Amino acid sequence: MERLDNGSAxxxxxxxxxxxxxxxxxxxxxxxxxxxRATGQARAAGAAALVATFDPHPMRYFRPDTPWFRLTxxxxxxxxxGAAGADAMVVFGFDAALAGLSAEAFVAEQLVGRLGVAxxxxxxxxxxxxxxxxxxxxxxxxxxxxxxxxxxxAPVALDGQxxxxxxxxxxxxxxxxxxxxxxLTRPYMIEGVxxxxxxxxxxxxxxxxxxxxxxxxxxxxxxYAVRGKLADGRMLDGAANLGVRPSFDxxxxxxxxxxxxxxxxxxxxxxxxxxxxxxxPEATFAGLDxxxxxxxxxxxxxxxxxxx
Numbered sequence: 001m002e003r004l005d006n007g008s009a010x011x012x013x014x015x016x017x018x019x020x021x022x023x024x025x026x027x028x029x030x031x032x033x034x035x036x037r038a039t040g041q042a043r044a045a046g047a048a049a050l051v052a053t054f055d056p057h058p059m060r061y062f063r064p065d066t067p068w069f070r071l072t073x074x075x076x077x078x079x080x081x082g083a084a085g086a087d088a089m090v091v092f093g094f095d096a097a098l099a100g101l102s103a104e105a106f107v108a109e110q111l112v113g114r115l116g117v118a119x120x121x122x123x124x125x126x127x128x129x130x131x132x133x134x135x136x137x138x139x140x141x142x143x144x145x146x147x148x149x150x151x152x153x154a155p156v157a158l159d160g161q162x163x164x165x166x167x168x169x170x171x172x173x174x175x176x177x178x179x180x181x182x183x184l185t186r187p188y189m190i191e192g193v194x195x196x197x198x199x200x201x202x203x204x205x206x207x208x209x210x211x212x213x214x215x216x217x218x219x220x221x222x223x224y225a226v227r228g229k230l231a232d233g234r235m236l237d238g239a240a241n242l243g244v245r246p247s248f249d250x251x252x253x254x255x256x257x258x259x260x261x262x263x264x265x266x267x268x269x270x271x272x273x274x275x276x277x278x279x280x281p282e283a284t285f286a287g288l289d290x291x292x293x294x295x296x297x298x299x300x301x302x303x304x305x306x307x308x
Contacts, residue, residue, distance in 0.1 A: 001088065003078055004090045004091065013048060016047055017048030017118060017119075018039075018042040018049055018050070018118055018119040018121065019111065019115060020037070020039075020052065020121050021121065022052075023054055023057060024051065024077060024081075025070060025071050025165050026072055026165045026168055027072060027081070027084075029185060033156050034122065034153045035051055035081065037153050038086075039086060041121070042119075045118065051090070052091075053077060057094070069169060069217050070216055071165060073191060073216075092110065101129060102134075103130070104142065106129050107146065111146075111148070121151045122139065122153070124154055126139075126152075169217055172188060172220070177276060177277060178276075178277060187227070187275060189229075189272050190273050191211075191270060191271070191273075192211035192270065192271070194266040194270075194271060195212060206295055208241075209259070211255045211256075211271070213254070219275060222243065222282050223298045224279060225302035230271055231271065236259040236260070238260055240255055240273060241282070242254075244282070245282075258299070279305070
C-alpha cells in the first residue's frame, strides 16, 4: 500500500489503474461498495487499484469555522483502503489551486495527465470541480473524450435508508455508537498520541491515557465502554470519559480511556480507541468519594457491555 500526496511522483506500476474517487470520510458501507467496484475492475484488468481522497475536506476549506466533523484521519483511511485491496491512496490536497480547477481541468490534469487512469468509479451523487460544476454525467462524457471507463455505484441502504456519513455523525452525536458501527461495519475509532495530563485519574486509582480529539467529530460527551488498540497490536478493554470533565477545573476536552487490568507506560504512543457503547452522560459529583463510586459502577457496566 502506497500513499501519493500532491507532488508525489506516480510510479509507472500505478499509472493506468482504476481509481475510486470520493471523500470516503468514515469509509462506511457505501464507500466500501465504491472501492470494491474499483478494485474488482483493476484485478480483472491486471491493473493497479487506487483510492483517491481529498484533504482537508472541501467543507473545511470553504467553511473553516465549521465544527469538527471528520470521522477518520488520513492514516486511518490509508489502513482501511489497504485492507479493502487498494494498492495506493492518492491524496488530493484541497487548496485554492485545486478549488479553482474546473471539472474538465481536474480530469485532464489530475486523472488523465498525472494518473493516466484506465477507469474511475464514484458514487452516484459525486460532484467535483470549481463550484461543484461536474457531476457523474459530465464524468461519463469526459471519460469518453479521454478514453477511460466510468462506473457509478448506487447508495447502499441499511434499515430502509441510504448509508451516509451524515447518519453516522448523527448516531455518534446522539450517543449511539453501536448504530454508527453498523453503518461503518466496525466500531468508530479515535486515534491519537497519549499525552501527559494532570494525573487526577491515577490518584483515584483509575490511570487514564489522555488523547486530544483533534479534528475528529465530537460524539456525545459521556462515559463509554471502549477497546484500545496499542502500538504493538494488543487490544485492551476499558471505560473512557469523552468530554470536558465537568468535575474538574479548568475544563479540557479529552478522550480519557482507562484500560482494565493494564499497567504500563503509554506516554508518547499512538493508540486507537474504539467507542463500543455509551454508558451515561457526563455529570458533576459532590466530592471525590461519590466520583470514585460512580467510576467503579461505570467500569463494572463497561465490562458487562464488552462481554456481550
